[in-house]
Amino acid sequence: MAVEPAVVIERLRVVRGGRPALEDLSTAVRAGVVTGLLGPSGSGKSTLIRSIVGVQVIDSGSVRVYGLDAGSPALRSRIGYMTQAPSVYVDLTVEENLRYFARILDQPPARVGEVVEAVGLGAEHDRVVDRLSGGQRARVSLAAALIGKPQLLVLDEPTVGLDPLLRRDLWQMFHDLAAQGTTLLVSSHVMDEAGNCDELILLREGRLLATGTPDDLRRRTDADDLGESFLRLIEERP
Amino acid sequence: MSPRATGATALRVFSQLRRDPRTIVLLLLVPVVLMALLKGLFVDNPSLFDRIGVPLLGLFPFIAMFLVTSITMLRERTSGTLERLMAMPLAKLDLLVGYGLAFAGFAAVQAVLVSLVAFGLLDLHAAGPRWLVVVLAVLNAILGMALGLFCSAFARTEFQAVQFMPAVVLPQILLCGLIVPRDQMAQVLELLSYALPLTYAYDALQRVSEDILNARLALDVAIVLAVTLAALALGAVTLRRQTP
Numbered sequence: 334m335a336v337e338p339a340v341v342i343e344r345l346r347v348v349r350g351g352r353p354a355l356e357d358l359s360t361a362v363r364a365g366v367v368t369g370l371l372g373p374s375g376s377g378k379s380t381l382i383r384s385i386v387g388v389q390v391i392d393s394g395s396v397r398v399y400g401l402d403a404g405s406p407a408l409r410s411r412i413g414y415m416t417q418a419p420s421v422y423v424d425l426t427v428e429e430n431l432r433y434f435a436r437i438l439d440q441p442p443a444r445v446g447e448v449v450e451a452v453g454l455g456a457e458h459d460r461v462v463d464r465l466s467g468g469q470r471a472r473v474s475l476a477a478a479l480i481g482k483p484q485l486l487v488l489d490e491p492t493v494g495l496d497p498l499l500r501r502d503l504w505q506m507f508h509d510l511a512a513q514g515t516t517l518l519v520s521s522h523v524m525d526e527a528g529n530c531d532e533l534i535l536l537r538e539g540r541l542l543a544t545g546t547p548d549d550l551r552r553r554t555d556a557d558d559l560g561e562s563f564l565r566l567i568e569e570r571p
Numbered sequence: 572m573s574p575r576a577t578g579a580t581a582l583r584v585f586s587q588l589r590r591d592p593r594t595i596v597l598l599l600l601v602p603v604v605l606m607a608l609l610k611g612l613f614v615d616n617p618s619l620f621d622r623i624g625v626p627l628l629g630l631f632p633f634i635a636m637f638l639v640t641s642i643t644m645l646r647e648r649t650s651g652t653l654e655r656l657m658a659m660p661l662a663k664l665d666l667l668v669g670y671g672l673a674f675a676g677f678a679a680v681q682a683v684l685v686s687l688v689a690f691g692l693l694d695l696h697a698a699g700p701r702w703l704v705v706v707l708a709v710l711n712a713i714l715g716m717a718l719g720l721f722c723s724a725f726a727r728t729e730f731q732a733v734q735f736m737p738a739v740v741l742p743q744i745l746l747c748g749l750i751v752p753r754d755q756m757a758q759v760l761e762l763l764s765y766a767l768p769l770t771y772a773y774d775a776l777q778r779v780s781e782d783i784l785n786a787r788l789a790l791d792v793a794i795v796l797a798v799t800l801a802a803l804a805l806g807a808v809t810l811r812r813q814t815p
Binding site for chain 2: 387
C-alpha cells in the first residue's frame with residue numbers, strides 16, 4: 334500500500350529499571366488496520382506502547398507518529414491511549430469519569446453515551462467504578478480512550494479477562510473503527526488473539542521477533558496455529 | 572491552558588470529594604471540635620484562647636489541605652490517571668489550577684464554618700476584621716495544597732505520604748511562634764523559622780487578631796503568596812509528561 338505508516342520506529346532502545354526493556358527495535362504500524370502487538374509478559378509490549386504514546390523516556394533511536402516525534406503536543410488529541418491497568422477514577426461513576434475526559438477533549442456530552450454503549454456498559458453507566466468488576470473497569474478505561482475519536486488508538490491488553498462474547502464484540506468494534514480509517518495497535522500476551530489482527534508485531538525479550546500478516550507468519554513457519562508459529566520463530570533464532 | 576479543562580478538573584476533584592461524605596464530615600467537624608476543646612482548655616484564661624484560637628482557626632485549612640492534596644495527587648500518580656492526563660491535551664496548569672479551585676472552595680466552607688462557631692458560639696475575639704481571618708485561612712489552604720502537591724512526588728505509598736504531615740507540617744507549627752514567641756527560641760531555631768512559610772502565615776493571623784493592619788501584614792501575605800506560587804511551580808516540574 335502506498336499509504337504512509339501511522340507510526341515509524343527506528344533503532345529504538347529503552348532502559349527501564351537499569352536493564353534494557355527494548356533493544357535496537359525498528360518497525361512500523363500500518364495506517365487504517367488493526368495491528369496486534371504480541372509477546373509474552375515482560376517482552377517489552379507496554380514499553381513500546383508507552384514509547385509510541387510519548388509518555389516513555391527513550392534512550393536512543395526515534396519514534397515518529399504521523400511524521401511527528403512521539404509525545405509532540407500536536408499528537409495529544411490524535412491518540413487514544415488505554416493503559417494496562419484501568420486508569421480511571423475509582424471514586425467516580427462511569428459517566429462522571431467519561432464526562433471529565435470528554436470535556437478535556439472538547440467532545441459534546443452526547444459522546445459519553447455513545448462510548449458507554451460501544452463498550453457495553455449501558456446498564457452500569459451511573460455506578461461508581463469501585464463497585465465494578467475488573468473487566469468492567471477495563472472497559473471504562475477503553476471507553477475513555479475512544480472518547481476523543483482518535484486517529485490512532487493504542488490499547489494495552491484491552492481484552493484480558495473478558496467474557497468470550499464480549500471479546501468477540503470488541504474485536505468487531507476494532508475492525509469497524511479500522512474500516513472507518515482509525516489505526517489500531519492492540520497488545521496481547523495470548524496468541525489466540527493474534528488471528529483477529531490484520532498485521533502482527535511479535536516481540537520477545539525486548540527485541541523484534543517477526544512482523545507480517547497472520548497468514549504470512551503461518552506460511553513462513555509452515556504451521557497452522559499461530560502459537561506454533563511463534564515457537565518456531567523463537568527456535569529459528571540462535 | 573483552557574478555562575474549559577481547568578473548570579472540568581475542578582468539578583471532577585469536587586465530585587470525588589463529594590463521593591466521600593465521611594472525609595467531608597471529618598474535615599468540617601474536626602476543626603470545630605478542636606476549637607471547642609481549646610475553649611475548655613483555656614476556660615480560666617480567655618485572652619490566651621483568643622491569642623491561640625484566632626491563628627489556629629486560620630491554620631486548620633493549611634493542615635487539612637496539605638494532607639488531602641498529597642494523598643489525592645499520590646493516587647493520581649499511582650493509579651495511572653496522571654499518565655492518561657499527561658497523554659491528553661491538558662496543560663499542567665489546568666490540572667494545578669483545577670485542584671486549587673476545588674480545594675480553595677472547600678477550604679472556604681471549612682473556614683467559614685469554624686469561624687461561625689468560634690466567633691458566634693465560643694466567644695472567640697479578634698480585634699481585627701473577622702472576614703480577613705477567613706481570607707487568610709483560604710490563602711493558607713492553597714499554600715497547604717501547593718506544598719502537599721509537591722511533597723506527593725516524593726512518596727510512593729499513602730503510608731509515606733501521611734508521614735510527610737508530621738515531617739513537614741509539625742515543625743512549622745512548633746516554630747511559627749504559636750507556642751513560644753520566636754524571639755524566645757534558641758537563636759538557630761529563630762533563624763530557621765524565617766525560612767518556613769507558616770511563620771508568615773501565623774504572623775499575618777496574629778496581626779489581624781490584634782488589629783495591627785500594617786505594611787508588615789501585607790508583606791506576610793505577599794510572602795505566603797510567593798511561596799505558594801513557587802511550590803506550585805516546583806509541583807508542576809514533578810508532573811512529568813514522560814517517565815522512565
